[in-house]
Amino acid sequence: MKSFLKYGALFFLFFFIIEKSVLFVLWKAPELEQDRRLEFVLEGEMNKDLIVLGSSKGASNILASQLGNETGLASYNLSYEGSHIVFHHFILKTLIKHNTAPKKIILLIDTHYQFINEPSLVFRYDRLYPLSKYNHINDELIGKGKKNMLSKFFALSRVNRSNFQLSEKETNQYNPFDNSGSRPYVKRNLKKKFEYLDDTEPYNPEFELKEKIEAFNNIQKLCSVNDIELICVIPPNYSTYNATFVERFKVLLKPESKWVVYDTLNSIYKQKEYYYDQSHLFKNGASVFTSEISDFIKNNSN
Amino acid sequence: MLFNSLDFAIFLPSVFILYWFVFKRNIKLQNVLLILASYVFYGWWDYRFLALIIFSSLVDYAIGKKLRNEEEPIKRKILLWISILVNLGFLGFFKYYNFFIDNFVEAFSFFGNKIQPNTLDIILPVGISFYTFQTLSYTIDVYKKKLEPTDDVISFLAFVSFFPQLVAGPIERATNLLPQFYIKRVFHFSAATDGCRQILWGLFxxxxxxxxxxxxxxxxxxxxxxxxxxxxxxxxxFFAFQIYGDFSGYSDIAIGTSRLFGFSLKQNFAFPYFSRDIAEFWRRWHISLSTWFRDYLYIPLGGSQVGTWKKIRNIFIIFIVSGFWHGANWTFIFWGFLNALYFLPLLIRKQNRNNLNIIAQNQNLPTFKEVFQMAITFCLTTLAWVFFRAENMAHAWDYIKGIFSFSFLSLPEVRPTNLLVLLVFFIIVEWIGRCQHYAIEVLLLKKPRLLKWIFYSFLMALIFIFSGESQQTFIYFQF
Incomplete structure (x- = not known):
């Protein structure tokens, strides 16, 4: 028994040393990311007046640098492609925890996909894994069942296979990041074929997910508690305006939250050259849409 | 409690310390500790079903004792049937009640009679199929006078509920495991380290x-x-590897854990995917269940000592019953039937005992013929697994039809490189260790300690890295 305990302890010591050497990989991982916005948030370097939250539409349709120039508010875009509202709530929570709360939040609404189960919109765990050295991120991963409690004690349990991709990730040529975190489409993809969509199907709240409605309520509550002005923005699509969703959306909105819909009478939004695809504006379209938001802020500021 | 959980990582060392340091000198107390630990282990999932295990154990213990003093054949038979009815009654109710009701209703509907189904919302107690067969084997062996009935109720309760193999086997025979509870367990360094190695490989x-x-x-x-x-x-x-890794991994952890407590369980998997024909596959896959059916069903039916037609009948019976044992679904029954079909040509041509030795024994690599035989066996098994995994028969048929379409010739849309690398590593290690009880039993054993430790640390590192994501429960828990 003595030998068993002795060699067992020695082996665990040996393993402990190897285990701790993995910390190097964990510490190095964030630096290899092309998108380091969440890292800056966690490091407390995201002290801005205005923050944009949303999915890819938020990233490409709203130009934070232009918003900054037009409103005079230091602005930054923290929208993530393919993310849903639960993820946006997490980003806001993290932002407020580690930085000075912004004065305004622009929350881009993914129209009728916002609250239903849409497979292309997910909680972007892939953005969290490279940052698992941060306890805040690790706790979130544990909470979501993506890591277990061992990760509180062992570096190896925090490691993900993405940590072993040792080369820097490539940038996207169609919508690269600008210096304000936005990702406007600057190059057309000729393989993308899309036509004007006549979307007349009425919105059905029966398909809404409780988790997403809760996340939206929590975002509103967080803004209210931290004295942040929440402005929800409904962007254009290369399709008809669906008023049934907007009616439903207004019901979910708290009185202190504001909302703005793109100018449905603006003919630009019916022209294909202002779009990259069915639901994303090209940079020229994004510039028009951002100006509308700037005007709204200037005219409706507290 | 799951073997791959943090709860178990705390539970196992705690029981180990109490077992070897606090209750070391008293076998009875050690057995009581094992019973309590087993009940905690099981109750962690649902304590209400503990009563079922205890009741089942006490019934078989009492029947065993009665059988000792009973010489009259009819009365002995009645006692045996009481045990069978109680045990299979529980199993039938919890596992098969709704299946029979649903099929009964469907059969009536087919003939135009609509009846109201009276199904119940039944939770299947984890491991019921395993411990029921284990305790049944005791009564049958006592009835057949192959085993002396026990007077030691503590040992018997510990035997039925022994936590390493309680919920997913191996299904131990009373003849092997029960006597180990009567004797003083001695701690052996080599057995304990071997147990740790087997747990490590099982977790991997x-x-x-x-x-x-x-x-x-x-x-x-x-x-x-x-x-x-x-x-x-x-x-x-992928499913073929999933079910093998899942189930044989569980068996390895169970056997390794038992070794830590001084017990020896039987091998449950012997590298089945290196089999050269289906008969060999079934000698190497879930050995404890196959041999259970062989001893308690196939041989009583006449086994292979009967005419050809009866032999064929017996083969179909044990494969179909084995399929049904896995789950109350036609997919499992068909899976059993399909395996019987695979087996049939070997039986008819009397080739079912051709490959009794280990493949490429004393050689590094198999011959081309062996590779071809292994590939065919693996493909047949994999096709059968489709029925095992599918939601229902329609899903299985659509899946099979999908495989045998022209798009089979296209490049697969799913090509996970990382996983393929891991699978290649896994297959190589399994191949190297195919003559042992588990793949890494003697791997690097004679090499310097540093090399061994680096290898074990590498395995542990992979376990840690992958333990956080996509953790699944053990497939065989549902059986």
Missing amino acids: KKIVIADQCAVYANTIFNNSDSYSGSTLFVGAI
Whole structure:
């Protein structure tokens, strides 16, 4: 028994040393990311007046640098492609925890996909894994069942296979990041074929997910508690305006939250050259849409 | 409690310390500790079903004692049937009640009679199929006078509920395991380290191989109508590795854990995917169940000592019953039937005992013929697994049809490079260790300690890395 305990302890010591050497990989991982916005948030370097939250539409349709120039508010875009509202709530929570709360939040609404189960919109765990050295991120991963409690004690349990991709990730040529975190489409993809969509199907709240409605309520509550002005923005699509969703959306909105819909009478939004695809504006379209938001802020500021 | 959980990581050392340091000098107390630990282990999932295990154990203990003093054949038979009815009654009610009701209703509907189904919302107690067969084997062996009935109720309760193999086997025979509870257990350094190694390999199989294959197998099976034939085939292969890693991994952890407490359990898997024909596969897959059916069903039916037609009948009976044992679904029954069909040509041509030795014994690599035989056996098994994994028969048929379509010739849409690297590593290690009880039993054993420790640390590192994501419960828990 003595030998068993002795060699067992020695082996665990040996393993402990190897285990701790993995910390190097964990510490190095964030630096290899092309998108380091969440890292800056966690490091407390995201002290801005205005923050944009949303999915890819938020990233490409709203130009934070232009918003900054037009409103005079230091602005930054923290929208993530393919993310849903639960993820946006997490980003806001993290932002407020580690930085000075912004004065305004622009929350881009993914129209009728916002609250239903849409497979292309997910909680972007892939953005969290490279940052698992941060306890805040690790706790979130544990909470979501993506890591277990061992990760509180062992570096190896925090490691993900993405940590072993040792080369820097490539940038996207169609919508690269600008210096304000936005990702406007600057190059057309000729393989993308899309036509004007006549979307007349009425919105059905029966398909809404409780988790997403809760996340939206929590975002509103967080803004209210931290004295942040929440402005929800409904962007254009290369399709008809669906008023049934907007009616439903207004019901979910708290009185202190504001909302703005793109100018449905603006003919630009019916022209294909202002779009990259069915639901994303090209940079020229994004510039028009951002100006509308700037005007709204200037005219409706507290 | 799951073997791959943090709870178990705390539970196991705690029981180990109490067992070897506090109750070391008293076998009875050690056995009581094992019973309590087993009940905690089981109750962690649902304490209400503990009563079922205790009742089942006490019934068989009492019947065993009665059988000792009973010489009259009819009365002995009645006692045996009481045990069978009680045990299979519980199993039938919890596992098969709704299946029979549903099929009864469907059969009536077919003839135009509509009857109201009276199904119940029944939870299947974890491990009921395993411990029921274990305790039944005791009564049958006592009835057949192959085993002396025990007077030691503590040992008997410990035997039925022994936590390492309680919920998913190996299904131990009373003749092997029960006597080990009567004698003083001695701690052996080599047995304990060997147990640790087997636990490590079991965890690797479960967490690194099975759980990672499950991610892709689940995606492909759940969306089978939108994938090409080649992808569906890849999905079936991933499931083949998932179920092997999952179940044999569990068995390895169970056997390794038992060794830590001074017990020796029987080997449950002997590298089945290196089999050269289906008969060999079934001698190497879930050995404790196959031999149970062989001894308590196949041989009583006449086994192979009867005419050809009866032999064929017996083979179909044991394979179909084995399929039904796995679950109350036609997919499992068909899976059993299909394996019987695979077995049939070997039986008729009297080739079912051709490959009794280990493949490529004393050689590094197999011959081309052996590779071909292994590939055919693996493909047949993988196709059968489709029925095992599918939601229902319609899903299984659509999946099989999808595989045998022209799109089989296209490149699979799912090509996870990381997983393929892991699978290649896994297959190589399993091949190297195919003559042992588990793959890493003697691997690097004679090499310097540093080398061994680096290898074990590497396995542990992979287990840690993969343990956080996509953790799945053990497949065989549902049986």
